[in-house]
Amino acid sequence: MKYRITVLPGDGIGPDVMAEGVKVLQAVGRKFGHSFKLEYELIGAVAIDKTESALPEETLAMCKRSDAVMLAAVGDPRYDDPKLPVHPEDGLLALRKGLGLFANLRPVRVFDELVNASTLKPEVLQGTDFVFVRELTGGVYFAKPKKEWVTSRGRKATDSMTYSEQEIERIIRVGFELARARKKRLVSVDKANVLKSSRLWRQVAVEVSRDYPDVALSHVLVDACAMQLIRTPAMFDVIVTENLFGDILSDEAAQLAGSMGMLPSASLSGIPVAGKRTFGLYEPIHGSAPTIAGKDIANPIATILSVAMMLRHSLALDSEAAAVEQAAESVLKHGYRTDDIMAPESTRVGTRQMGDLIAARI
Structure with missing residues (x-):
């Protein structure tokens, strides 16, 4: 089966964590025989820099042509001045409105392995x-x-x-x-x-x-x-x-x-029903964290679990979604941690290695 996904890496650590979400999605494709056509577009500060708009028309149009949308993060301190005419977050609000995404789902689960985090x-x-x-x-x-x-x-x-x-x-x-x-x-x-x-x-x-x-x-x-x-x-x-x-x-x-880096979310345009596809946008709940961008220390698990939510709600691939969730839990059980969830006797890994570990367990 072939699916069309719009990918919006955004700002700050957005490209860092999005790369790992894509890595896991591609592992799902190989494992289960699916094809994901990924089309990248701009949103947020990077969009303002290039187009003077936080949500270019091309981005919204591409999202509307897709089966689902993956978003990482928006935000940049260069645009924090409230007197500026446009801000990165304007793009996110406009995207939600433009796609009719009225329902935001944010699951909160405390993994046994992180109960002390x-x-x-x-x-x-x-x-x-x-x-x-x-x-x-x-x-x-x-x-x-x-x-x-x-x-x-x-x-x-x-x-x-x-x-x-x-x-x-x-x-x-x-x-x-x-x-x-x-x-x-x-x-x-x-x-x-x-x-x-x-x-x-x-x-x-x-x-x-x-x-x-x-x-x-x-x-x-x-x-x-x-x-x-x-x-x-x-x-x-x-x-x-x-x-x-x-x-x-x-x-x-x-x-x-234990960390905002653990929580995924789904923004849906309809009422979710098991086994049926509902258009949606999927993103971690954390921000762009520009001070750690490119340093290979951001936690990609929220983005990866957002991929699982996309598989379940927008693509009706429940077994594939469960495989992603089980892979993430397996990595935690084996003691691998990014900086934000480090614990004694755990093994510290970076953004990329965490993505590698989860993708390998799909």
Whole structure:
């Protein structure tokens, strides 16, 4: 079978970790007899440097022609000045919107081998295995008015958190579908004691729950959820929430796994159903980390596990996805570690060697 994949290495360590993701994908092709046509394009700071746009039209068009998109990272300190007209992150937001990627899946699993990599006690972390479902194209990141202005009394700025019933319903359904295939527990996170948009969110969640009587729905305020992620992370199975809350909470949860270098993600344009293909973009949740770019020390596992998610959700290749996940776990069991997850008596490896080790076990 032949598949067409758009590859967006991006900025900083993006090309470093993407090379290892591609390496593992090619190993899957050899093992299972698939052909992956990889087409590379620009996004982020490298795109601004060459085209003055963080998301060139050619990039978006190529993504739309693909079966799936692999993205590494965007961001460059040269563009940190908020007064600049364009920023690398603009490309990522525009890509999500342009491809209709409304559902962001971020699995958080604490590998037994890394239970001591976090700053939390091992007994707190054991058994942690849940999925964040983050709404990705609405809320405060996209809603208008969004502006900054000067008054006679000083500067002001505003951002709006706006959600429609339809936007909420479709992301809640993603959460229910995933929960139905797992432990049948869904936590909906909001701030319904303060925010009007959260009150609508909760109302719609309750309405949708009637279609899923086999799934237990509970509601947790975002601040309480942040606390429970640290106190009792193993209590969660599937967590669904809006854009801003999901962004913050999933980064917090990355530390449960020991490093942001361990967490993959999928951004989907539809509701994932086992055995069916859903278009999506796949990326590690970490940033571009420009200070370590090209030094062969970045952890590529999040990118490699993102490849597994792509195989499962966009290409409907579940056995191949499982092979990648098992290969990554095998390498960890044998004691190989990059700098961010080093432990006593482990073997330190670089970005490229970690990719080699995982690819060899496919």
